[in-house]
Amino acid sequence: MTVDVPIPESYLVPFEPGSVWLAGAGPGDPGLLTLLALHGLRQADVIVHDALVDERILGLAQAKAALVHAGKRGGRPSAAQEDISRRLVELARQGLRVLRLKGGDPCVFGRGGEEAEALAAAGIPFRIVPGITAGIGGLAYAGIPATHRSANQAVVLATGYSRDNATDWRAMAATNAPLVLYMAWRTLPDIAAALIEGGRPPDTPVAIVADATTPHQRVLETTLAAAAADLAASGMEPPTIVVVGDVVRLRGPLAWFAPPEAGSGG
Ligand code: SAH
Numbered sequence: 001m002t003v004d005v006p007i008p009e010s011y012l013v014p015f016e017p018g019s020v021w022l023a024g025a026g027p028g029d030p031g032l033l034t035l036l037a038l039h040g041l042r043q044a045d046v047i048v049h050d051a052l053v054d055e056r057i058l059g060l061a062q063a064k065a066a067l068v069h070a071g072k073r074g075g076r077p078s079a080a081q082e083d084i085s086r087r088l089v090e091l092a093r094q095g096l097r098v099l100r101l102k103g104g105d106p107c108v109f110g111r112g113g114e115e116a117e118a119l120a121a122a123g124i125p126f127r128i129v130p131g132i133t134a135g136i137g138g139l140a141y142a143g144i145p146a147t148h149r150s151a152n153q154a155v156v157l158a159t160g161y162s163r164d165n166a167t168d169w170r171a172m173a174a175t176n177a178p179l180v181l182y183m184a185w186r187t188l189p190d191i192a193a194a195l196i197e198g199g200r201p202p203d204t205p206v207a208i209v210a211d212a213t214t215p216h217q218r219v220l221e222t223t224l225a226a227a228a229a230d231l232a233a234s235g236m237e238p239p240t241i242v243v244v245g246d247v248v249r250l251r252g253p254l255a256w257f258a259p260p261e262a263g264s265g266g
Helices: 037-041 079-091 110-124 134-142 169-175 186-199 227-234 246-248
Strands: 020-024 044-051 068-070 098-102 126-129 155-157 179-180 204-211 218-223 242-246
Touching: 020 037, 020 079, 020 110, 037 098, 037 126, 044 134, 079 098, 079 110, 110 126, 110 246, 134 169, 134 179, 134 204, 134 242, 169 227, 179 186, 186 227, 186 242, 204 227, 204 246, 218 227
Parallel strands: 020 098, 020 126, 044 068, 044 098, 155 179
Antiparallel strands: 179 242, 204 218, 204 242
């Protein structure tokens, strides 16, 4: 790529040794990285990343950077969260530039807040670099606008996997706003039933987007009533984003992304 206008230095803050950047890598497509996340990848001495961070993105790190896999897969609780926070503190105390890289946005169901609390408590300087969250970027790549004046005035981002099942799905049903569900692959049958019970029409459109923004992206369109059976029959695997609501109906002419490796239902 030829570049005749360099990126101004002032856009790219220095990555101080002994500090941690809690950064989002976006949902998959490396093109969805922010300039700051790329800058962090280019300078970090050590990168502590989640399973959801795309290999192609890790490939942008400087060759001498150490890569630490912090485990954890969406939809599962982690016993190791305290260990990860402790590790970040230790690495920073060694004077390293520590990039904590997470899928999507670090603070949207990414425990970025918890890690930032641990860093603050330990007196480690840190910066939060937001990323494009799967529930927004994944919708865009599926051709589903998160809001549209003809359809909705609000949108709800929710987790399908909440501690102690704390989510009030009846209240969620009552909002009528589209629901964008993370980590709902396993719980979708229960959630769909609860939403119908809460008053959402059984024919409410639902889209399930797997591996959003990657060459493997697949999109399944269904309804609340049929979602559980259709998902099971599709053979789709996590990570998936589920969208419940009328915005899904707008998809037809807007499904612009045709990933080369997708199977049926692309
Ligand atoms: N911090 C992340 C979310 C982490 S929770 C973000 O902001 O996107 C993990 C969940 O995110 C997965 O279970 C799935 O619901 C969703 N997710 C992340 N990447 C995804 C992708 N490429 N395609 C579909 N869903 C994705």
